[in-house]
Amino acid sequence: MDNQPIKIGLPRAMLYYRYRVLWRTFFAELDMETVVSAPTDREILEQGTALAIDEACLSLKIYLGHAAALMGKCDYILAPRVSSLGRHRSFCTRFESMPDLVRNVFRASGQNLLTYEVDEGMQRKDEESAFLEMGRSLGCPAKAVKRAYRLAKKADAAAWKERVQKHEQRYKxxxxxxxxxxxxxxxxxxxxxxxxxxxxxxxxxxxxxxxxxxxxxxxxxxxxxxxxxxxxxxxxxxxxxxxxxxxxxxxxxxxxxxxxxxxxxxxxxxxxxxxxxxxxxxxxxxxxxxxxxxxxxxxxxxxxxxxxxx
Ligand code: SF4
The missing domain is CATH 3.40.50.11900 (Rossmann fold)
Structure with missing residues (x-):
């Protein structure tokens, strides 16, 4: 049991679509497994709608449905707080409150959450230091975490560049x-x-x-x-x-x-x-x-x- 890799649950919603390569590469480089919730279906939507307050946007309702689908299927669910990448580079408040919200909604579940916090505006906390902190909280040596982050950033940049180039062809x-x-x-x-x-x-x-x-x-x-x-x-x-x-x-x-x-x-x-x-x-x-x-x-x-x- 002890030799089992740590399983990180990734809800297939919201920032997953932006950071999937970064997250999956980072955890793979640290010899961890990632589990992604299945594509949204009616059940996920209904479950998320039941968990959310009425005022929540549809994206957030769907996110909660995905988080619920991962409960008990992984060691941690990743719910980062991404507030800002600098001046005029903020994220919607839903992303700022994500870990608090998930923790609160699922407080009775016993499920562990994993988080990191990026706020390059007010707190001057960049993504790299946030990932280093997250890696250390999982018991990984700083050197290995640094390496995993660098490789993940590289993979993410390469995947995005390729996607953009391919997409540009459609205009032609x-x-x-x-x-x-x-x-x-x-x-x-x-x-x-x-x-x-x-x-x-x-x-x-x-x-x-x-x-x-x-x-x-x-x-x-x-x-x-x-x-x-x-x-x-x-x-x-x-x-x-x-x-x-x-x-x-x-x-x-x-x-x-x-x-x-x-x-x-x-x-x-x-x-x-x-x-x-x-x-x-x-x-x-x-x-x-x-x-x-x-x-x-x-x-x-x-x-x-x-x-x-x-
Ligand atoms: S920007 Fe914010 S409010 Fe709008 S869909 Fe995204 S999470 Fe919801």
Whole structure:
């Protein structure tokens, strides 16, 4: 039993979609196992909805459903606190409160949580020192943790570069393209963004993503739309829109209800991005695919009508 590797549970939601390579490589380099919850299904959604307060956004409800699915199946569940990567580089408050929230919701479960804290704004605590602390809390020697972190960062950067390069090819493909502006965990979730991209594909439209971009370049470009937006992920999306709005036939602003950052940022996009049709689609746990499909169908018709191909 003692020789069993430590098992770290990763809820397949929210920051998992951003940090999956980093996390999985880091723990693998420390000879630990990672267990990822299964893709979102109705049961996960219902369980998360039952655990969350009504005001929680759909992404958070889904996250709690994934955390619940991992209970008792791993030694620790990873629930990091990621607050800020620096000035004008904040994360939504849901990410700041994540470990407290998970600890509180599952307080009776006896499940161990694993966390790390990144706050390069107020506390000047960077990701590397946060990972070092987390590794030490798992009983690993500092040298091994440092090495694992460096290798994980390298793997993460290489995987992202390859993904961005591959994604850029889509803009060169012939045909109608629609840019999806959404947080990755919304765009890729089987109960949120996936039905939207599936619908677009079967309608002969090429979906492209505003968040799959060179992140440093996107942060710089984001200032053209908003010099004051403070959320890191929103700024990446804004930058992606600036870079690609002229390469696409339409933009879909895809949000999870109720999302504070998106409510502000999407309003800004609607006012400042001109010359391209924009559809604002807000998903909640009640939206059936039928309503979404009708809106997508008319949006595609509007684009075709505008371009004289209807
Ligand atoms: S940014 Fe929006 S969707 Fe994401 S966690 Fe915050 S409120 Fe939820």
């Amino acid at each position: 493909t012939e045909g109608m393209k629609v840019l999806i502006a959404a947080h990755s965990y919304v765009a890729e979730d089987p109960y949120m963004g996936r039905p939207v991209t599936d619908y677009l594909k079967q309608a002969g439209v090429i979906p492209v993503r505003a968040d799959i971009v060179d992140r440093d370049a996107a942060l710089k470009h984001s200032r053209e739309l908003s010099p004051t937006c403070k959320w890191e992920i929103s700024r990446e999306i804004l930058g992606g829109i600036v870079q690609h709005k002229d390469d696409v036939n339409g933009i879909i602003l895809l949000s999870a209800f109720p999302c504070g950052p998106d409510a502000m940022v999407n309003e800004l996009i609607t006012r400042r991005v001109e010359g391209v049709p924009i559809l604002n689609l807000v998903l909640d746990s009640q939206s059936g695919t039928a309503g979404v499909e009708t809106r997508l169908e008319s949006f595609i018709d509007i684009i075709r009508f505008k371009e004289g191909t209807l």
